[in-house]
Amino acid sequence: MHVLVAGATGYLGRALCTAYARHEHHVTALVRDASRAEGLADVLVVAEATRRETLAGVMDGIDLVVSALGITRQADGLGYREVDYGANLNLLREAERAGVGRFAYVHVLRADRMAEVPLVAAKTAFVTAMHASDMPATVIAPTGYFSDMGDIFTMARAGRVWLFGDGSARLNPIDGADLAEAVVDATAAGRGWVEIGGPDVMTQDEIARAAFAALGRPARITHLPDALRRAALVVLPLLPRRIGGPARFFLTALGLDMVAPRHGKRRLTDHFASLAAGGTST
Structure with missing residues (x-):
């Protein structure tokens, strides 16, 4: 099968390229900068997905498109x-024009509870467009990535973790490689919607304690009133988009349980141990 991965140089995109290649599919990576994509896939296609004319013909012969394309932290002036x-x-x-067999898209878990967040609103609008298309579609809704937990680890390394509320909100983030394997399975099975989390459901407090444990330090956690988080969400729309946009998403998600069916074998505690030993969170 010929698979095109969009957003291929991102955290999940790289894992998707590796996973589909491991399952002996021919992988085309759609990238903006070829210098960041050496060895990433069988074929590299350089294009600007925001300019449809640059996509002309790139999906001819493609059976499956998997898009992990999106903004996490804005840096180039483009909006959600x-x-x-x-x-x-x-x-x-372009996939419709080329007769691609299936389009898969990485969305976000509990989008219905974050409809006022611009990032999530844009993603949801696209999912609506997917469902209006005649093309078979798979929507992947992950809980969050191990890389997202890097901020907690960074705070622990600095000596104290600050949490909003009592730290009881639960989540089961997933490693990018495990998520990519779950996406391969979901698209192979032709599933329409799949919610995916990692193997361990933990409270925010437990995640903070795991970060301190990996560092071999006593846990020092300060719980801030959740009213401060809610107040920040009122103020953030007034800030520049590149600052307020990502913060609105992360602060909204922090107020929710983000738990999905468990997948994968890689554990967050091992990820933290790797970071403590000098690894990276990306």
Whole structure:
């Protein structure tokens, strides 16, 4: 099978390229900068997904498109509507033209509880467009990535972790490689919607304690009133988009249980141990 991965140089995109290649599929990586993609896939295609004309013909002969394309931290002036919605819509339209067999998209868990967050609103708008298309589609809704837990580890390394509320909100983040394998399984099975989490459900407090344990330090956790988080969400829309956008998403998600069916074998405690030994969170 010929698979095209969009957003291929990101945390999940790289894992998707590796996973589909491991399952003996021919992988095409859609990238903006070839210098960041050496050895990533059988074929590299350089294009700007926000400009549909650059996508012309790139999906001819492709059986499956998997898009992990989106903004996490804005750096180039583009907004969520242009990328998470518009660029993915361009991909979908080109896939329709090329007769691609299936389009898979990485969404976010509990999007219905975060509808006011611009990032999530843009993703949800694209999912709506997918469902209006005649093309078979798979929507992947992960809980969050191990890389997202890097901020907690960084705070622990600095000596104290600050949490909003009592730290009882639960989540089961997943390693990128495990998530990629679950995506391969979901697309192979032709599933329409799949929610995916990691093997361990932990409270925010337990995650903080695991970070301190990996560092061999006593846990020092300060619980801030959750009213401060809610107050920040009121103020953030007034800040520049590149600052307020990511913060609105992360602060909203922190107030929710983010738990999905368990997948994978890689454990967050081992990830923290790797970081403590000098590894990276990406």
